[in-house]
Amino acid sequence: MEKKLIGRGVLVGAGSGLLAFVFARIFAEPIISKAIAYESGRDAAQALLDRASGITPEAAGSEIFSRTIQADIGLGVGLILLGAAMGALFAVAYVICLGRTGRVRPRQLSLLVATGGFLGMFLVPFIKYPANPPSIGHEDTIQQRGALYLILVFCSVLFLVLAVMLGQRLGKRFGNWNASLLAGAAYVVAVGIVMVIEPSLGHLHNNIAEYGRHATETPLPLRDPHGQIVYPGFSADLLFSFRFYSVAAQLILWAAIGLVFAPLAERLLTPDEVRSRREAVGV
Amino acid sequence: MSLSSASPLAVPLSTPLVTVQVRTVLLLAGTAFLALLAYYFIGVDEGAMSVFGKSTMIHEFFHDGRHFAGFPCH
Numbered sequence: 099m100e101k102k103l104i105g106r107g108v109l110v111g112a113g114s115g116l117l118a119f120v121f122a123r124i125f126a127e128p129i130i131s132k133a134i135a136y137e138s139g140r141d142a143a144q145a146l147l148d149r150a151s152g153i154t155p156e157a158a159g160s161e162i163f164s165r166t167i168q169a170d171i172g173l174g175v176g177l178i179l180l181g182a183a184m185g186a187l188f189a190v191a192y193v194i195c196l197g198r199t200g201r202v203r204p205r206q207l208s209l210l211v212a213t214g215g216f217l218g219m220f221l222v223p224f225i226k227y228p229a230n231p232p233s234i235g236h237e238d239t240i241q242q243r244g245a246l247y248l249i250l251v252f253c254s255v256l257f258l259v260l261a262v263m264l265g266q267r268l269g270k271r272f273g274n275w276n277a278s279l280l281a282g283a284a285y286v287v288a289v290g291i292v293m294v295i296e297p298s299l300g301h302l303h304n305n306i307a308e309y310g311r312h313a314t315e316t317p318l319p320l321r322d323p324h325g326q327i328v329y330p331g332f333s334a335d336l337l338f339s340f341r342f343y344s345v346a347a348q349l350i351l352w353a354a355i356g357l358v359f360a361p362l363a364e365r366l367l368t369p370d371e372v373r374s375r376r377e378a379v380g381v
Numbered sequence: 382m383s384l385s386s387a388s389p390l391a392v393p394l395s396t397p398l399v400t401v402q403v404r405t406v407l408l409l410a411g412t413a414f415l416a417l418l419a420y421y422f423i424g425v426d427e428g429a430m431s432v433f434g435k436s437t438m439i440h441e442f443f444h445d446g447r448h449f450a451g452f453p454c455h
Contacts, residue, residue, distance in 0.1 A: 100405055104412050126449050162441045169445055176423050176446025183419035190409045190416075197397035220451060229451035232444075236455070243453035244429020344449055 099366065104189040106362045107355075111185015114354035115178040118347045122177060126343045127169050130231060132336055134165070137233030143320055143329040151323065181351055188215050188355055192363070198266075200274075204367045205360040212356025218258040220348045223250040226293045229344035234316050234332060239302050246296050253292045261285035424452035 145155035163172065192211045199207055227247050235243065265281030272280065299305070300312040312318070316337065320329035365373075424447055426432055427440035440447070440454075447454050 100408055104408070122446075122449055127445070130445055130448065162438060163444075168441070172442045173445040173449070176443040177450070179419050180423050180446065180450055183416040183423075186412050186416035190413050193409065224451055227451075227453070229449065230454070231448055232455070235453060240453060240455060241429045244425055247451075247453050248425065248429075340449075344451060347449065348451075 100193050102366055103193050103363060104186065106366070107185040107189025107192065107359060108182050109185070110355055110358045110362065111188065112178050112182040113358065114185065114351045115181020116174075117354050118181060118351040119174045119177040121350055122173060122343070122347050123169070126340065126347070127173070129336060129340045129343065130169070131165070132333075133231035133233050133340070136332060136336075140233065140317065140320060140329050147320070147322055147328065177347075177351075181355075184215060184219065184351065185355055185359075187219075188212060188359070191215070192359070196367070204363045208360035208363055209356045212352045212359070214258055214262075215355070216348060216352035218255040219251060220352075221345070222254040222289055223247060224345065226250055226296060227299065228341050230315075231337065231340040234314075234337070236305060236308075236315050238304050239299070239315070242302050242304075243299060246299075250292060250296060254289055257285050257288045261288075423447065424450060428452070428454060 148155045188211055191214070192207065195207055195211060196204070199210075202210065227243070227250060261281040261284055264284055265277045268277035268280055271277075298313050300309075300314045305312070305315060309318075317332045319327040319331040322328050368376075422439060423443050427437050428447075433439075444454070
């Protein structure tokens with residue numbers, strides 16, 4: 099039974115990833131293209147400034163994959179694989195929860211676990227370190243940014259699991275409603291502490307040294323030696339759209355996992371005679 | 382009509398499906414490990430750290446998805 103459920107989870111996850119890819123290909127790719135165009139234009143302006151002040155500009159790195167391959171195949175393979183991986187994690191969590199959640203039925207449990215996955219794996223870390231389009235993110239801070247992000251994802255998921263366990267313990271004393279509220283509050287406080295401790299990306303040592311103290315790494319206007327703006331800062335509208343679509347795509351991914359897995363699990367977990375009896379009554 | 386846990390129409394799942402058995406634990410841990418490995422290669426490898434040294438093949442291939450799925454990039 100566990101194997102069947104996990105197999106379903108991986109398949110449903112991959113399918114949901116495909117759905118997220120279709121969405122991303124239509125809505126996100128035009129924004130990614132604009133962001134890359136901004137980056138190239140900025141690099142060109144920077145090169146002109148450098149040459150004017152007698153510095154030899156850095157040569158641009160050669161491209162391994164064309165933009166078409168990155169947008170059509172790389173993005174597709176990436177999101178489908180990511181979906182399959184999230185579907186697998188989802189199914190593992192689901193299988194562990196089964197039978198330990200009181201009167202929650204298999205279908206409802208599917209939605210609950212998917213909500214947990216969306217919050218824990220993506221949305222909560224996103225609050226502190228939101229998704230960034232190309233051209234945002236300094237190369238020499240990638241190691242710190244990567245580590246900070248993964249630590250937050252890890253804490254967010256770990257605390258979510260602990261909060262569920264806490265809620266179950268408190269349930270006997272305070273009732274389900276109050277226990278859920280208390281466990282939720284404990285989660286918010288615990289994750290909040292980690293978010294406060296972790297630095298904003300703009301406050302990383304390298305960034306302060308090179309760019310001054312700013313909250314994020316989002317490119318500011320480029321100025322010539324006289325302080326005239328020669329190239330604009332990154333478009334706020336573009337940044338908002340990218341992040342909005344990024345959240346929407348994850349919402350699609352996790353909602354599809356929860357909604358499609360629910361009836362499949364219910365079918366697997368309901369004995370045949372119960373199902374036929376139900377159909378007879380029309381439940 | 383309402384479905385209470387005593388009703389014959391309810392799903393009888395009052396006992397955990399998964400208990401601590403070596404086989405089940407291995408299956409779940411193995412699945413989780415593979416899933417995290419995929420998560421790592423799509424999102425992190427050849428960025429913050431790299432398994433295959435100083436290559437950027439994986440990074441470039443997953444470039445758009447990496448940005449879009451919220452991973453730090455570049």
